Amino acid sequence: MIRSLLIANRGEIAVRIIRTCKEMGIRTVAVYSEADRDSLHTQMADQAVCIGPASSKDSYLNIGNLITAACTTRCDAIHPGVGFLSENPKFAEAVEESGLIFIGPTAQTIRMLGDKVQSRHTAVEAGVPVTPGSMEPISDATSAAQIADEIGYPVILKAAAGGGGRGMRIVREPKELPGAISIASREALAFFADGTIHMEKYLLNPRHVEIQLLSDGKGHVVHLGERDCSVQKNHQKLIEESPSPIIDEQMRRQMGADSVRLFSHIGYRGAGTIEFLVQDGNYWFMEVNARVQVEHPVTEMVCSTDIIRQQILIASGKSIELDGSAAKLTGHAMECRVNALTPGIVTTFSPPLGPSVRVDTHLFQGAQVSPHYDPMVAKVIVHGPDRQRTIEIMLRALREFKIEGIKTNIESQCIILQSKPFRSGSFGTDLHARLFDGENTR
Ligand code: ADP
Numbered sequence: 001m002i003r004s005l006l007i008a009n010r011g012e013i014a015v016r017i018i019r020t021c022k023e024m025g026i027r028t029v030a031v032y033s034e035a036d037r038d039s040l041h042t043q044m045a046d047q048a049v050c051i052g053p054a055s056s057k058d059s060y061l062n063i064g065n066l067i068t069a070a071c072t073t074r075c076d077a078i079h080p081g082v083g084f085l086s087e088n089p090k091f092a093e094a095v096e097e098s099g100l101i102f103i104g105p106t107a108q109t110i111r112m113l114g115d116k117v118q119s120r121h122t123a124v125e126a127g128v129p130v131t132p133g134s135m136e137p138i139s140d141a142t143s144a145a146q147i148a149d150e151i152g153y154p155v156i157l158k159a160a161a162g163g164g165g166r167g168m169r170i171v172r173e174p175k176e177l178p179g180a181i182s183i184a185s186r187e188a189l190a191f192f193a194d195g196t197i198h199m200e201k202y203l204l205n206p207r208h209v210e211i212q213l214l215s216d217g218k219g220h221v222v223h224l225g226e227r228d229c230s231v232q233k234n235h236q237k238l239i240e241e242s243p244s245p246i247i248d249e250q251m252r253r254q255m256g257a258d259s260v261r262l263f264s265h266i267g268y269r270g271a272g273t274i275e276f277l278v279q280d281g282n283y284w285f286m287e288v289n290a291r292v293q294v295e296h297p298v299t300e301m302v303c304s305t306d307i308i309r310q311q312i313l314i315a316s317g318k319s320i321e322l323d324g325s326a327a328k329l330t331g332h333a334m335e336c337r338v339n340a341l342t343p344g345i346v347t348t349f350s351p352p353l354g355p356s357v358r359v360d361t362h363l364f365q366g367a368q369v370s371p372h373y374d375p376m377v378a379k380v381i382v383h384g385p386d387r388q389r390t391i392e393i394m395l396r397a398l399r400e401f402k403i404e405g406i407k408t409n410i411e412s413q414c415i416i417l418q419s420k421p422f423r424s425g426s427f428g429t430d431l432h433a434r435l436f437d438g439e440n441t442r
Pocket of ligand 1: 201
């Protein structure tokens with residue numbers, strides 16, 4: 001059993017992991033950069049170790065410092081959280097080579113799934129439909145033009161090693177293609193140290209629907225239903241909900257069965273998510289996120305389970321606390337991400353309370369929002385009997401949320417929640433652009 005755990009992360013996810021550890025009687029060790037000395041995760045953990053200066057590359061991304069911190073504080077395991085090193089196979093390898101448990105899949109699985117080209121092959125092998133496009137990296141403009149003609153414009157060029165909504169370029173006409181290829185591969189090389197790109201058909205205004213899975217690596221794979229993450233700005237998620245308003249029971253069963261088959265096929269271990277694009281009743285595999293995701297609380301609410309706890313149990317060689325291959329969903333849950341639009345010191349902090357509301361955050365009055373890190377500062381998650389009631393609870397919660405000293409996106413989240421397309425459930429990934437960049441459908 002894991003007795004002491006180092007959390008190789010910061011912010012709300014570090015706080016979130018510490019909370020579950022406290023419930024499980026596990027001692028926690030936080031790591032912090034010089035900019036995070038007074039942060040909440042540093043205060044909440046049983047022990048805290050400084051791992052370097054503010055810049056992430058010298059602290060939260062410094063593998064050597066993290067491993068040394070875990071060894072000197074006598075930890076048994078490391079939880080990577082989300083972002084930072086959570087999908088870095090070299091980190092997973094280094095953790096295991098030091099005799100520690102990595103809370104996540106094996107380095108080999110992370111490496112295979114982290115490459116968008118390779119993961120498309122894996123999906124096809126498991127009989128899961130993938131978005132139409134190239135099955136091999138784009139090597140030259142001529143063969144790329146041939147593929148684009150076959151699948152039809154617009155197309156999207158993606159960095160094989162990309163993530164977080166970055167490293168993608170939409171190409172609308174043949175004459176744009178050669179230039180777009182050289183820019184996309186140069187950018188891929190600069191951002192992800194790998195210039196490999198591939199091409200997919202660019203679907204117009206699809207839905208983003210993903211399946212959450214837990215797998216013990218010994219043959220038990222269970223899916224925890226879907227999350228609809230179609231409300232996005234610049235390909236980055238803003239609002240997530242479960243169940244999806246466009247998925248019926250039959251489609252859920254089919255997507256769930258496909259996802260379970262894919263994870264069984266690769267002997268996946270841990271929590272993971274398969275992301276799909278959905279349009280007109282069809283769905284296509286997009287990628288696997290081989291870690292816990294920001295939006296996991298939505299699933300926790302409808303499935304009445306603690307995903308971090310299941311991750312720790314799986315890493316300890318124990319069984320998942322869910323039977324069968326599909327979890328039962330109860331009611332409706334929704335998450336709104338609260339992003340800081342400016343850095344600064346939080347002068348007032350009063351999060352929403354009351355029935356059916358959960359807030360995951362690392363903020364408090366006096367907290368410093370640093371420009372060095374991800375701008376997401378809180379997640380408001382609510383649970384209701386149905387979608388309509390859930391939206392009402394969310395609006396009430398967001399209006400109750402008082403944060404002063406920094407600017408946030410709370411007001412624009414309220415605008416989305418009140419918009420006609422969002423309320424009707426009938427919208428796609430362009431909703432944010434439609435509401436805020438011109439054509440107004442409110
Ligand atoms: P990342 O790994 O950066 O998160 P993804 O491949 O998961 O990138 O895509 C992020 C978002 O980009 C999707 O949710 C969707 O909105 C958009 N997207 C990606 N591929 C396509 C596509 N083929 N057609 C239309 N939109 C796409």
